[in-house]
Amino acid sequence: MISTKNLSVRLSGRTVLSDVSISALPGRVLAIAGPNGSGKSTLLKALSGELPYQGEASINGRSVSGTDPLALSQLRGVLPQSSSVAFPFSVAEVVSFGLVASRHHRKTEASGRIAEALSRVGLHGYEARSYLELSGGEQQRVQLARVLCQIPKPVEEGEPRWLFLDEPVSSLDIRHQLAIMQLARDFARAGGGVIAVMHDLNLTALFADDLLLLKSGEMVGAGPLAEIMHDHLLDKAFSCALKVNRVPEGDLPFVLPHTVGI
Numbered sequence: 001m002i003s004t005k006n007l008s009v010r011l012s013g014r015t016v017l018s019d020v021s022i023s024a025l026p027g028r029v030l031a032i033a034g035p036n037g038s039g040k041s042t043l044l045k046a047l048s049g050e051l052p053y054q055g056e057a058s059i060n061g062r063s064v065s066g067t068d069p070l071a072l073s074q075l076r077g078v079l080p081q082s083s084s085v086a087f088p089f090s091v092a093e094v095v096s097f098g099l100v101a102s103r104h105h106r107k108t109e110a111s112g113r114i115a116e117a118l119s120r121v122g123l124h125g126y127e128a129r130s131y132l133e134l135s136g137g138e139q140q141r142v143q144l145a146r147v148l149c150q151i152p153k154p155v156e157e158g159e160p161r162w163l164f165l166d167e168p169v170s171s172l173d174i175r176h177q178l179a180i181m182q183l184a185r186d187f188a189r190a191g192g193g194v195i196a197v198m199h200d201l202n203l204t205a206l207f208a209d210d211l212l213l214l215k216s217g218e219m220v221g222a223g224p225l226a227e228i229m230h231d232h233l234l235d236k237a238f239s240c241a242l243k244v245n246r247v248p249e250g251d252l253p254f255v256l257p258h259t260v261g262i
């Protein structure tokens with residue numbers, strides 16, 4: 001389980017996250033949504049151990065700030081919102097960065113893990129391609145393969161593992177958006193945990209079990225998606241009139257804007 005209590009983050013003298021108390025359970029996908037600058041990436045970074053925080057944050061009962069980076073890297077993999085690669089690495093090299101923290105150092109085993117991770121994101125056979133020559137969506141999927149190389153299994157040694165995904169489908173076409181969200185949900189259904197920052201509310205409705213809405217660094221609502229995805233909470237979070245509708249079959253919510261312009 002992941003849990004935070006009164007988690008706050010100050011950056012450059014500004015409070016950018018304030019009193020966030022949430023829990024995320026293995027077996028479920030937690031989506032974080034909210035306007036630009038609302039603190040979504042900051043929250044993921046604090047949970048990842050990349051930023052100092054006040055309050056409490058724990059992964060599987062271990063305090064995030066009190067756990068060393070190597071141990072954290074075996075518990076959770078992080079897909080940042082953007083990743084830049086400055087040198088002309090091959091795709092296999094970029095994916096292999098995910099192996100650094102793992103114990104699988106034998107070369108044959110490493111290449112098998114790289115190939116498997118690439119297959120999972122639909123990039124079978126891309127190992128020798130130059131990363132910098134790939135399209136934006138292909139690069140995003142290579143970065144996800146790197147994370148899957150680091151955390152290939154939802155459960156290891158009886159403990160759930162976690163994927164922290166910051167806008168994992170922002171550059172992807174519709175088919176790959178669905179495939180990657182399905183991969184995230186499968187990871188959760190197999191006993192792991194997923195926390196994903198999402199801007200697409202309809203994909204969120206399709207794939208998330210729980211939803212955290214943030215605004216200006218504060219919680220607007222958190223809980224099961226069915227309890228949080230309502231007009232008034234979305235309106236409060238996004239300052240924009242949104243209407244949650246339902247597909248009659250399956251009672252699936254979908255969201256339409258009420259007004260045009262901001």
Ligand SMILES: Nc1ncnc2c1ncn2[C@@H]1O[C@H](COP(=O)(O)OP(=O)(O)OP(=O)(O)O)[C@@H](O)[C@H]1O
Pocket residue numbers: 011012014016034035036037038039040041042043081
């Ligand atoms: N290193 C920093 N120093 C000062 N302020 C920062 C720093 N990093 C982020 N912020 C500020 O913190 C706030 C939250 O940023 P964050 O990146 O978490 O937003 P976000 O919700 O992920 O937005 P987006 O949807 O645009 O990705 C923003 O106002 C941002 O300007």
Ligand SMILES: [Mg+2]
Pocket residue numbers: 040041042081166
């Ligand atoms: Mg962000």
